[in-house]
Amino acid sequence: MREVNQLVRYLTAACFVVICYLSGMRSGEVLQLRRGCLREDENGGFVLVGRRSKGADHVPAPDADETAERPWAVVSAVVPAVEMLESLSDAELLFPPSRQRTTVRSRRKQAKPTGTMNDDVREFIDWVNERFSGPDGPAIPPDPTKAVHASRFRRTLAYFVVRRPGGLAAAQAQYGHVKAKVTLGYAGDADTSWMEDLAIEExxxxxxxxxxxxxxxxxxxxxxxxxxxxxxxxxxxxxxxxxxxxxxxxxxxxxxxxxxxxxxxxxxxxxxxxxxxxxxCREEREAAGLDVTEPDEQLCRAxxxxxxxxxxxxxxxxxxxxxxxxxxxxxxxxxxxxxxxxxxxxxxxxxxxxxxxxxxxxxxxxxxxxxxxxxxxx
Known part of the structure; x- marks a missing residue:
């Protein structure tokens, strides 16, 4: 049973990495996600609907509406991660403090602390390296800059949204989907600091x-x-x-x-x-009623x-x-x-x-x- 609980913790950490990295949400906002947060928009895309917060332990301003919802555009890879978390327990939160016992935090409907999740992610990395490393080195190499922690995923996503991975058509489509929705204001009104991250990266x-x-x-x-x-x-x-x-x-x-x-x-x-x-690449986009201000590599003509x-x-x-x-x-x-x-x-x-x-x-x-x-x- 102890091994099962440990594997569930690693699985939860893996799902957290996927959601945090592919949404642009702050780590505290990811930890506050509730059951049913995954929805489809009017165009058949996916969004995560969460709450306005800067962290699991964030104390809101006196006039803040803690029930106000905020949408984040996400790609299809996030869907199985959310569905997996919802299947692990009946808890309202996707990331409860514990799945095995009731704690003070769970009674107060508070999510797992960011620091604890950081520890879980590092232990997950160690577990992967212990079992899947080969003769060429660890499966997940050590970070040359500093220790891995959740707040870095947001800036990393901004890095790759701006610098689309050349030659990876699927990744280009995914990152392009996120960038398009953010640029068109889909999440801009809700999360202006994400636009600031993009501006700095650009x-x-x-x-x-x-x-x-x-x-x-x-x-x-x-x-x-x-x-x-x-x-x-x-x-x-x-x-x-x-x-x-x-x-x-x-x-x-x-x-x-x-x-x-x-x-x-x-x-x-x-x-x-x-x-x-x-x-x-101009004519096709203008015919679709889109503003043309930069090239579109997908429509490039030799x-x-x-x-x-x-x-x-x-x-x-x-x-x-x-x-x-x-x-x-x-x-x-x-x-x-x-x-x-x-x-x-x-x-x-x-x-x-x-x-x-x-x-x-x-x-x-x-x-x-x-x-x-x-x-x-x-």
């Missing part, structure tokens, strides 16, 4: 991107495509904007991002030097004149090309799959060839690493 991403682009240019990175010269100009101009700036408020971050953003957007294997008038290709993009293209060429050469797979792979490989190969021709035309020498890669993949 500014940090912008600063890192400009630094990386400038470093690459200084080291001789080649850029091809119609907007190549404009891309170089914007990087040089934006690199001076961050010298000596101190940003300590979300409003400052928003203003600086809006005024100094070079409108260069890096995707997987391509770079969009954004210009509304020539955007290939013929768009906003597209540029850096050496970093071409490195990704070579890897992608190698995968399609290997699939096209696999005679154990059905013929239609060969044809599809070959069709996918052709435009990628063309992009690489144009990039290298443009490099030679500009008088730059082709890096030895890229020559070797090209010999293997072309």
């Amino acid at each position: 500014l940090e991403m912008l600063s890192e991107q400009v630094d990386e682009d400038l470093r690459a240019l200084d080291e001789g990175e080649h850029i091809s495509g119609p907007p190549a010269q404009e891309c170089r100009r914007r990087v040089r101009k934006a690199s001076a904007a961050f010298a000596g700036r101190v940003v300590n408020q979300a409003d400052n971050a928003r203003r600086l991002s809006a005024s100094k953003h070079p409108d260069i957007h890096h995707g997987l294997g391509m770079t969009c030097v954004w210009r509304l008038e020539t955007a290939g 013929t768009c004149t906003n597209l540029a290709y850096t050496d970093r993009d071409i490195k990704n293209k070579r890897l992608e090309l190698a995968g399609w060429e290997a699939a096209a050469a696999d005679r154990l797979s059905p013929r239609p799959l060969w044809d599809r792979a070959a069709a996918k490989a052709a435009p990628i190969r063309a992009v690489i060839e144009v990039h290298e021709q443009d490099r030679r035309g500009s008088g730059q020498e082709e890096p030895m690493e890229e020559q070797a890669d090209g010999a293997q993949t072309t």
